[in-house]
Amino acid sequence: MFDTLLIANRGEIACRVAATARRMGLRTVAVYSDADADARHVAACDTAVRIGGPEPRASYLRAEAIVEAARQTGAQAVHPGYGFLSENEAFAEACAQAGIVFVGPPTGAIAAMGSKSAAKTLMGKASVPLVPGYHGDNQDPAFLQEQADAMGYPVLIKASAGGGGKGMRVVTDSAAFGEALASCKRESASSFGDDKVLIERYLQKPRHIEIQVFADTHGNCVYLFERDCSVQRRHQKVIEEAPAPGMSPERRRAMGEAAVAAARAVGYVGAGTVEFIVEPDGRFYFMEMNTRLQVEHPVTEMITGHDLVEWQLRVAAGEPLPVTQEQLQIHGHAIEARIYAENPDKGFLPSVGTLTALNFPTHAAFRNGDVRVDGGVAAGDTISPYYDPMIAKLIVHGADRDQALARMIQALGATQCVGVTTNIAFLRRLAGDAAFAAADLDTGLIERRHDSLLPPPAAAPQAALALAAAAVLAAQGLESSSPRHRVVHADPWAQADGWRLGGAYRQQVQLLDAGTTRNVNLVHNQGQWHLACDDGGAEHALQWRLQGPAASGQYRLDLQLDERRLHGTVIVRGEQLQVYVDGNAHALQLHDPLRHAQDEGAEQLGGLTAPMPGKIIAINVKQGDAVKAGDALLVMEAMKMEHTIHAPGDGTVQELFYAVGDQVADGAELIALE
Template sequence: MFNTLLIANRGEIACRVAATAQRLGLRTIAVYSEADANARHVAACDAAIPIGGPEPRNSYLRGPAILEAAKAAGAQAVHPGYGFLSENEAFAQACADAGIVFVGPPASAIAAMGSKSAAKSLMEAAGVPLVPGYHGENQDPDFLQAQADLIGYPVLIKASAGGGGKGMRIVASADAFREALASCKREAAGSFGDDKVLIERYLQKPRHIEIQVFADSHGNCVYLFERDCSVQRRHQKVIEEAPAPGMTPERRRAMGEAAVAAARAVDYVGAGTVEFIAEPDGRFYFMEMNTRLQVEHPVTEMITGHDLVEWQLRVAAGEPLPVRQDDLSFTGHAIEARIYAENPDNGFLPSIGRLDVLRLPPHVAFANGDVRIDGGVREGDAITPYYDPMIAKLIVRGKDREQARARMAQALGELQCVGVQTNIAFLRRLMLDDAFAQADLDTGLIERRHDSLFPLPMPATDTACALAMAALLASQGEKSSEPHQRVAGADPWNALDGWRVSGVYEKTFSLLDRGEAREVVLRRVAEQWSYSSGETVLPLAWQTEATGAGQYLVRIRLGDADERATVIVRGEQVHVYAGGVPTLLEQHDPLMHSVDESSDHGGSLTAPMPGKIISIAVKAGDAVKAGDALLVMEAMKMEHTIQSPKDGTVQEVYFAVGDQVGDGAELLALD
């Protein structure tokens, strides 16, 4: 085994690799960009080396800089994690040429499987069924359009060298093909340095099932069963589980043996994933092979009990696999949820900001318990526009799928994150959704179940308002509704218990509930407190305990109901976490927040997030219709098209291609 490992990645995978390597007695070296100088993965390693600017192309995609760092640190091996250079054959070959072990497959295997088109040709020759489509080298737009017309719409355009949903578009008609093709090519070039695409028939209700394979340099190759990754948004996985619901032993064996055959065909070594798309009737088609460890590998670890990162390191050091196929088995069911800084109610757009509060459910570091967190950020860290907005992965295990689903819903209800928008509440609704509960899965589940997963906003409950009010009182020094024992000789004018000569005390709180003003009133008559909002009047008792700066454990009795919650006060925002359901309220000062209703902001369009302008489709004087693409921004490694909200004429475009813009910046003006 080598003794020094450089980790050429960031985030949760770098933290995970560091923990496993250190457990094996290896010295670990981190690399970091300017944006990651204080990142968690830097702190997790024994030493760290800077490699460039914040954008990936200036740091984590700079193979020569990473190799120089490895040489300077005396590293005998480089672990590429996933993403960035993990499937870059040139980097793998450069490591080999420099005498440094690349913890992954040989460059030849990456080359064979790294191109989706080449991989499909290889599988076609091996007799593995493929989805009808075009996987060739001709990238002429007219030719690709003609191929799409022959296949029949809808079709799927996919980056040949890609993954993670980047460079991928569903095209419903011939009229939309050219624009989608150009967008895919730009995104593919920016993410993978290769703009080649392939075209496939888009299957209407498919499941995404992948097989974990592992091979060593001694000729051994095994499959560690399957994962169902069907639940996706924007062509990116959100929920993964193992084993796949409804999988028969016969089909599992057929898919596993096909995956091993694919790995053997390219003399594969290390961890890899062979991905299939399956139709409801059981037919499955080869999609691609990811020549690296996958984000969702923890669910496989949870059900098999094997540490796949340790396997990677041992196999890279020349050791044989620790088990043979007949030795492998699995127990129970595991589910992984990806916790993202994003807004599900706004097209899952990424959210930028500081993690003011990040409280995780009780968990274990690896696979010895039923709840596990793999994370790459800490409370106080920033989510920047340069990298994927993942906060953490939450993984749970149960004796069966139903228990795992219940544990996931409970754990999601215990997660608290303040400072950025997150998908936590959405994920919990997904766990409780009838279709997911019944394992009625396909890659279109989120769109199909839109009404239940994206319910109409409901007013905050009186319980949530009372909890918020109690926390605001605590922030002002009033911790309880219990009668205060006055200290003899103390100044009565300093008392905070609401005592009045008349025996009546009243305080009004003005709250914003999803933008709507709402008044709640706290009233005390003699020693009895009450809560009122609108026509609702209920007796109230409360008690608070400070658990941190602006953080309170609040217990109330409202009417006949008892409730306990964590309430976090940050500036004007009050975050109430009760019963697994978060509620956001804001303190409202009508004078401070008064708005001139007569002001006219015209037809300006603003940036939904920080990013770079990469394409502008209009100029001043152009007539546009509602829904027309105006410009394209790039942020978090993804493209986001800004469309016209109405018919009109472009008055002015405020930025040029290549400009960086901030969140909320005015992009252009319509009449």
């Protein structure tokens, strides 16, 4: 076994690998970009080496810089994580030439499976079922359009070297094919350095099921059962689970043996995933093989009890697999939810900013627990526009799917994140959705259940308003409604208890709730507090108590309204209040009419603005052009994904404020339309 491991990645996977390596007694080395100098994975390792600027092409995609970092630190092995260079044949070869162990498959296997087109050709020769499509080398746009037209729509364009939903588009008619193809090629070139694509028939209501395989250098190869990754948005996985619901032992065996055959066909070594698309009648087709560890590997670890990263390191050191196929068993059910900095209500656009608060379930553990969190960021860290916007993975285990699902709903309700927009509330609705609970799964579930999963914003309930008001009073020094639990001051005039001579104390807390003003009226009279929400609302007896000191603006409160008792947390950041109660989050804002009076009537600038920070990569119009509603005006790239800005209506381009290659800030005006 080598004694020093360099981790050629960032974020949660770098932290994950570092934890296992340190447990095994290995010295760890991190690499980092300028954007990650203070990142969690840097602190998790014994040594860290800077490898370049914030953009991936200037840092994490620089194979020569990573190999040099290994040389400098005496690292004998490199773990590539997933993404970046993890499936890069040239990087694996560079490690081999430098005498460094690449923790992954041989370069020949990466070459065979790294190209989706080549892999499908290989699988076709091996009689593995394939989805009808074109997987050849001719990349002429007109030729590809002919192939798609002949195949019939809808079709799926996929980056040949891609993964993670990048460089992938569903095209429903011939007229939209050209623009979608150009976008896929740009995104693929940016993310993978290769713009080659393939075209396939888009299957209706399919499931995405993948098989975890593992092989060693002694000729052993096993499958560690399957994962269902059908629930996706923008062709990226959102929730994964193992085992796949409804999977019969016979089909599990057939798919597992097909996956092992695929791995053996290319002389595979290490961890890999063979992905299949499965039709409702059970027919399955080979999609691709990922020659690396997958983001969703924890659910496999949960149901098998094996640490796949440890297996990777031991196999890379020449050791045999620790178990045979017959010794592998499934224990219970596991579900993983990916927590992203993104806005589900705006097409899942990524969100950037500083995490001012990040709290997970108190009973979460990395190992040997029913609730596990794999994360690469902490409170105070910044979600930047340079990398994938994942915050963490929340993984739960149960005796069966129902118990695992109940634990996931509970764990999501106990997860709190402030500073960026997240998909936590969306994930909780998804986990509680009737179709998902019934395992009625397919890759179009989110679109099919759009109205229930993405409902219009609802008004905050009375409990949330009461907690917000109690937090405001606590911030004013009134930690409790009861004198028994208050700090007693020697100076009675310093006592913030609402006492008045000969009358009642009244305070109105104005809160903005999704743009609507909500008035919370508080009255203290003869030692008793009362609350009425919204003018004319019923009055309720109010009691509250702060649980411990308010650390970093986080108020944990016990509250009673009449006979109802509840617990909640209010996180205060300036005028912003994030209220967590009953497993739900409610964003409120303190409203001071005098402070914001000058804002009213302020001139609103016209034009189209950037939905997030990013880089302009294509402009389709020029000053003076007439445009129609829905026309694609320009394309931005942010967080390794493309985002097209469309014309909201008919008009004329009055001015362009940026050029191709320019970096733009969130909210920056891009184009003025007349």
